[in-house]
Amino acid sequence: MSTQLLPVADGPAVYIIHDNPEWIAPFAQALERLGVDYVEWLLPEAQIDLTAEPPQGLFWSRLSASAHTRTDSHVKEYGRAVLAWLEAAGRTVINASHVYELEVSKVRQHQELVAHGFDAPRTSAVFGGTGLAAAAQDFTPPFITKHNQGGKGLGVRRFDSHAELDAAAGDFAPGGSSEPIDGITLVQEYLQPAQPFITRAEFIGGRLHYAVRVDVSAGSFELCPADACAVPGTSASAVDPFTRREEITAQTPLVGRLETLLSQLGIDIAGIEFIETLDGRQVVYDINTNTNYNPSVEDTERGAGRIAAADRIAEFLKGELAEAVPGTEAFTQSH
Numbered sequence: 001m002s003t004q005l006l007p008v009a010d011g012p013a014v015y016i017i018h019d020n021p022e023w024i025a026p027f028a029q030a031l032e033r034l035g036v037d038y039v040e041w042l043l044p045e046a047q048i049d050l051t052a053e054p055p056q057g058l059f060w061s062r063l064s065a066s067a068h069t070r071t072d073s074h075v076k077e078y079g080r081a082v083l084a085w086l087e088a089a090g091r092t093v094i095n096a097s098h099v100y101e102l103e104v105s106k107v108r109q110h111q112e113l114v115a116h117g118f119d120a121p122r123t124s125a126v127f128g129g130t131g132l133a134a135a136a137q138d139f140t141p142p143f144i145t146k147h148n149q150g151g152k153g154l155g156v157r158r159f160d161s162h163a164e165l166d167a168a169a170g171d172f173a174p175g176g177s178s179e180p181i182d183g184i185t186l187v188q189e190y191l192q193p194a195q196p197f198i199t200r201a202e203f204i205g206g207r208l209h210y211a212v213r214v215d216v217s218a219g220s221f222e223l224c225p226a227d228a229c230a231v232p233g234t235s236a237s238a239v240d241p242f243t244r245r246e247e248i249t250a251q252t253p254l255v256g257r258l259e260t261l262l263s264q265l266g267i268d269i270a271g272i273e274f275i276e277t278l279d280g281r282q283v284v285y286d287i288n289t290n291t292n293y294n295p296s297v298e299d300t301e302r303g304a305g306r307i308a309a310a311d312r313i314a315e316f317l318k319g320e321l322a323e324a325v326p327g328t329e330a331f332t333q334s335h
Helices: 025-033 075-088 097-103 106-115 132-136 162-172 253-265 295-303 309-324 328-334
Strands: 013-018 038-042 057-061 092-094 123-127 143-147 157-159 184-189 197-204 207-215 242-244 269-276 282-288
Touching: 013 025, 013 075, 013 309, 025 038, 025 309, 057 075, 057 097, 057 309, 075 092, 075 097, 092 309, 097 106, 097 253, 097 282, 106 123, 106 184, 106 253, 106 282, 123 132, 132 162, 132 184, 143 162, 157 162, 197 253, 197 309, 207 253, 207 295, 207 309, 242 295, 253 269, 253 282, 295 309
Parallel strands: 013 038, 013 057, 057 092
Antiparallel strands: 123 184, 143 157, 143 184, 197 207, 197 269, 207 242, 269 282
């Protein structure tokens, strides 16, 4: 594949910056239904002319922490370069570079959660592979590991004894089967849910759209709700582990606190995961700024006469585009 300049629309458009075409279809279809032009900026295999002005439009970063598992190890740097170019030119970016830095670092996420008063899991960050077993000595089994630059459950494993981790520590070292892309492995307390599920609250425009119950009774740490994230080896006929939690609403105290957090951090679109533990804690442990939505939950929303998340995002992007490029509404109607 040859390297080409990123494509440009004829007029104002929503530019979707991403690395995985499999995740884009629901949003593209929703934008098309609203008559909003969009352009995909797929990284890598692209180039930007730093002497040129970026096009007029709205730029939506869907850059992912797990991009290196699909393309190459430098995708994070490609994304940083594109976002720096756009922001230097004053373009409006949804989930801009400061948000992307949060996406690719669970250390940053943990620090922000703690700084804003949330109960977050006790965590140690280990640089390189040699100190992992020693760092885990401070944790009472069971405990878990995970990659700092995560997504897709990367590096997430439960250990029921220190000896078990001692035997597996080499997997996280350079060249190991679970080597983290940035060299940082987290050791974290294991959180026992009161019931076998975690909750993922989805926010659009900084406001709760819905909350999803994610069944974890099978023990999987792969919690991405998109079809493209299906866990290898699972049956197509298996019961969908994603269902809406109707009782979680905008009036839920934790939701209000999370909306305030997103406002303070300048995050427009996110999925935030939390666990209600067996010992009565409400622990927030992950901020996903490259969020996907489960098709069956989306279909249920439409069937109930509610707006699906993909459609709500399209509406949000249409409004933001009109603010970023005055006159966009008239342009859209004429095409």
